[in-house]
Amino acid sequence: MMVFGRLGRMTLRGIEQFGDATMLALQALALMFRRPWQGKHFVLQLYALGVGSLAIIIITGAFTGMVLALQGYYTLAKFGSESLLGAGVGMSIIRELGPVLGAFMVIGRAGSSITAEIGIMRVTEQTDALEMMAVNPKQRIILPRIVAVTLALPLLVSLFDVVGIGAGYLVGVDLLGVNPGAYMAELIAKIGMHDMYGGWVKTVVFGFLIGVICTYMGYRAEPTTEGVAKATTQAVVIASVSVLIIDYVLTSFFL
């Protein structure tokens, strides 16, 4: 019985947090078209979160493309279909691995720092100081970060896709001897705009989700050192799991 009780409390807590996070995000988004405009802060966040994640996205994209080409080549070779390598690498990256791995990298690199930064601002009363200086923290802190992650992720994942496909080309064509014309021709022939749209929609949804979860966890972190550490860990775990769950839902929708 104790197990059920605990499970029930956890469920209720989860529902409560979901509602609270939704309300916080809606309150922040409602302030988007209200003065003072947060354009400058949005650009600063876009730079910090987007440019700051470039290196990790390029490295992850490159190695994902390379390992896909390696694995794909030896699997396809068994059926004499090496020429399909370009399509295999491209489709895997654009439809699935780019959005999901890109989201994971942004959660680890930018999401965790968003939670920790906002949590520390709470601990050190900086958000209260903003309130007392008649600056709404939801408009100044939450809103620019949610919008910046939502817009940065599609751009970063596009880069991930290009780098991944390029790295796959290098391994497939230059290392394993796949015909370059066949690699590119299959890539172009098999990947349609439908696949691209699916990838973009996923990245926008993931970006929004990451922004909401990470800002919420920081804003509602218990105002202690341990509370901020716990909130940061929880933000990474909840955002990652949410990305995988939503990925399944969106994939089933787009297939």
Added chain:
Amino acid sequence: MIRGEQLSKQFGDVMALSPTDIHIREGAITAIMGGSGSGKTTLLRLLAGLEKPTSGHIWYGDEDLCAISDRRLYQLREQMGMLFQYSALLNSLNVYDNVAFPLHEHTDLDESVIRTMVMMKLEQVGLRGFEHLMPSELSGGMAKRVAFARAIAMDPRIVFFDEPTSGLDPISAGVITTLIADTSRKNRMTSIVVTHDVGAGLSIADHVILLWQGRIIAEGPPQSIRDSDDERVQQFLEGRPDGPIPFSRSTTSYIDDLTHKPGTVRMKS
């Protein structure tokens, strides 16, 4: 000017502030004093609108702070300043930008005018020439002084001070206390100072409110507080460990705890 009507605040099972009526006079320095955990900071945060009361009302003139819109609350806050206990400087901004922050946010003044105003405030707190430093490069006393300069940057009508001298050396504490008194008198500011520094509180305040266990136990001009025949007031002012205000907060028997009687100390099995 500011009135609290049957104000109370409860956190979980803990009643931090019991229903209290309070009146803050315009242009005066009000010191809210009391021991740790007596509800001083809770009362200050309620008056500043940083916490919502569990019950009661806070009146700013004829406006109820608990009933006004967020937009109106932010308009009112443009006339307020606050010095936080741990300064609460914005970590990502240097001293200049911290002090200039409210001016940048709420005025259309030219940068050269803002610069002049910031320099005047920094001169007032004795930190002109330190405007390039980041908050992490400041000592506790310097950070408090920068926070003070920021709190008065807009020449507010009301300033809240939360433990302005805690953790400071005597010289820094003296400087901050003098600054509060001088600035309040010169600018005819309404200052609400939360402190457990008896000397500082009584020396600068026009009106003193003494709290104990979330209730007001004495209030009036400093002299009437000094002359109070309430044992709790005298114990607090003299800092005596023995008296009606117990030093120990423990509710269980010390002997029972030491002898590990069941139900008194939880032991790991």
